[in-house]
Amino acid sequence: MRHIAIVGSGPAGYYTAEAAQKTFGDEVRVDIFDRMPVPFGLIRSGVAPDHQSIKAVSRRYEKVALADNVRFVGNVAVGTDLSIDEMRALYDAVVLATGAPRDRALGVPGEDLENVYGSAEFVGWYNGHPQFARLDPDLSGKTAAIIGMGNVALDVARILSKTPDEFAGSDIVAHALKALEASNIERILILGRRGAHHIAMTPKELGELAELERATPVVRTSDLPAAAEDAALDPGQRKSVTLLRSFAAQDGEASPPKPIRIEFVFQTISKALHGQGKVQSIELERTRLVGGRSVGTGETFRMPVDLVVSCIGYRTTRIDGVPFDDMAGRFANEDGRILPGLYAVGWARRGPSGTIGTNRPDGYALIERVAQDFATGMVGPATRQGRAGFDALAADRALDIVTFSDWKRIEEAETAAARDGSPREKFVDIEAMIKARG
Ligand SMILES: Cc1cc2nc3c(=O)[nH]c(=O)nc-3n(C[C@H](O)[C@H](O)[C@H](O)COP(=O)(O)OP(=O)(O)OC[C@H]3O[C@@H](n4cnc5c(N)ncnc54)[C@H](O)[C@@H]3O)c2cc1C
Numbered sequence: 436m437r438h439i440a441i442v443g444s445g446p447a448g449y450y451t452a453e454a455a456q457k458t459f460g461d462e463v464r465v466d467i468f469d470r471m472p473v474p475f476g477l478i479r480s481g482v483a484p485d486h487q488s489i490k491a492v493s494r495r496y497e498k499v500a501l502a503d504n505v506r507f508v509g510n511v512a513v514g515t516d517l518s519i520d521e522m523r524a525l526y527d528a529v530v531l532a533t534g535a536p537r538d539r540a541l542g543v544p545g546e547d548l549e550n551v552y553g554s555a556e557f558v559g560w561y562n563g564h565p566q567f568a569r570l571d572p573d574l575s576g577k578t579a580a581i582i583g584m585g586n587v588a589l590d591v592a593r594i595l596s597k598t599p600d601e602f603a604g605s606d607i608v609a610h611a612l613k614a615l616e617a618s619n620i621e622r623i624l625i626l627g628r629r630g631a632h633h634i635a636m637t638p639k640e641l642g643e644l645a646e647l648e649r650a651t652p653v654v655r656t657s658d659l660p661a662a663a664e665d666a667a668l669d670p671g672q673r674k675s676v677t678l679l680r681s682f683a684a685q686d687g688e689a690s691p692p693k694p695i696r697i698e699f700v701f702q703t704i705s706k707a708l709h710g711q712g713k714v715q716s717i718e719l720e721r722t723r724l725v726g727g728r729s730v731g732t733g734e735t736f737r738m739p740v741d742l743v744v745s746c747i748g749y750r751t752t753r754i755d756g757v758p759f760d761d762m763a764g765r766f767a768n769e770d771g772r773i774l775p776g777l778y779a780v781g782w783a784r785r786g787p788s789g790t791i792g793t794n795r796p797d798g799y800a801l802i803e804r805v806a807q808d809f810a811t812g813m814v815g816p817a818t819r820q821g822r823a824g825f826d827a828l829a830a831d832r833a834l835d836i837v838t839f840s841d842w843k844r845i846e847e848a849e850t851a852a853a854r855d856g857s858p859r860e861k862f863v864d865i866e867a868m869i870k871a872r873g
Pocket residue numbers: 442443444445446447448468469470471474475476477478481482483486489511512513514532533534535536558587590752754780781782783788789790791792794
């Protein structure tokens with residue numbers, strides 16, 4: 436019997452568990468740990484609340500979770516509640532699927548001013564992640580700047596623009612819905628270092644901006660490269676750029692006119708944020724493109740802003756005893772191998788890129804390597820205690836473990852508390868979650 440610990444219950448964790456089940460069948464026991472009492476990582480706390488069909492992927496993970504040889508061990512933070520060395524002594528393989536939950540810093544003066552947030556914080560706030568539920572961003576100003584031109588920036592712009600009715604069917608948490616209802620934001624700047632050909636926005640998400648009830652996407656024709664140059668783009672990117680062209684063709688006009696403008700500002704680098712306590716303006720430098728890279732031109736200007744959300748990527752949180760690649764912001768690994776018997780997968784392995792589906796081949800490939808390491812003796816003989824050893828340690832330390840059936844009770848309570856038309860009202864603090872398991 437082999438014992439595998441997977442640390443993190445997001446997509447990478449569950450796809451890895453699924454691959455382990457398929458590869459080792461009855462010869463494996465898998466424990467999936469999470470520091471949260473609830474599973475599924477960014478499916479719950481990252482994916483936008485108005486994208487419920489995407490969140491439905493968690494049903495597939497549930498099938499894995501309910502198998503006899505897999506169990507969920509929630510409310511246990513690896514690196515804090517038990518060390519990585521303790522885990523490695525208990526399990527034949529320890530797979531870190533801890534994602535990349537920390538915002539990459541902007542690295543500019545003024546970043547610490549009030550009402551300046553990273554997207555992990557801001558998205559965590561509207562999705563009810565206990566760490567960020569009390570963020571309480573001030574939405575009383577008129578202008579929001581979103582730094583970055585990827586899908587997370589689009590999520591944030593869309594959430595800031597929607598009417599309460601447009602959130603019907605979503606699981607946006609009550610505190611965010613209330614704050615957004617009272618929001619005064621009427622100008623949303625989406626700031627990118629490079630040009631229209633370099634956006635990292637997919638057509639579906641970009642197209643949603645044109646459907647918003649009270650917001651219009653605004654692109655200046657003069658900011659777009661000549662249409663003939665689109666031919667060199669891959670088909671998906673060409674579709675996105677075609678959407679930008681359709682926004683430009685409307686010239687920021689909508690009929691009837693809409694009160695919120697979502698303006699694309701290309702080729703600018705953020706140099707500083709200014710304000711007295713709270714952010715009041717952003718200083719930008721124009722860039723020019725040299726071989727696809729953006730280079731500052733020295734020309735700077737300021738724009739008044741009342742809220743800043745930077746959506747420029749994430750970093751993995753370090754765990755004591757695990758080698759870390761500081762430049763890349765993830766665990767140091769070679770094709771997922773960190774040390775004998777210690778592996779990384781998903782965002783913790785490759786950094787914050789790709790879709791949920793990208794984590795599936797990642798999980799399967801990792802389990803192939805684990806199987807190789809078992810077969811070649813790279814990992815010692817199957818003598819580790821696995822679950823039984825962990826349970827003894829957990830009892831000794833009085834760890835309050837949340838099981839998958841506990842989670843199902845928490846979920847039932849969330850479903851029961853849902854407002855009309857919403858799938859759930861999430862608990863936004865850990866104590867309430869634990870209490871709800873009964
Ligand atoms: C805002 C946002 C929106 C997104 N929207 C989409 C979308 O619409 N469609 C799409 O395809 N992809 C989307 N993605 C990408 C997708 O969410 C990721 O590809 C995926 O979640 C990465 O999976 P992961 O398992 O590596 O990490 P995560 O999903 O982050 O899971 C990591 C898990 O590890 C746990 N953990 C962390 N540290 C510890 C520890 N020390 N001990 C125990 N547990 C720990 C965390 O609590 C978490 O549950 C989005 C990402 C973001 C940030």
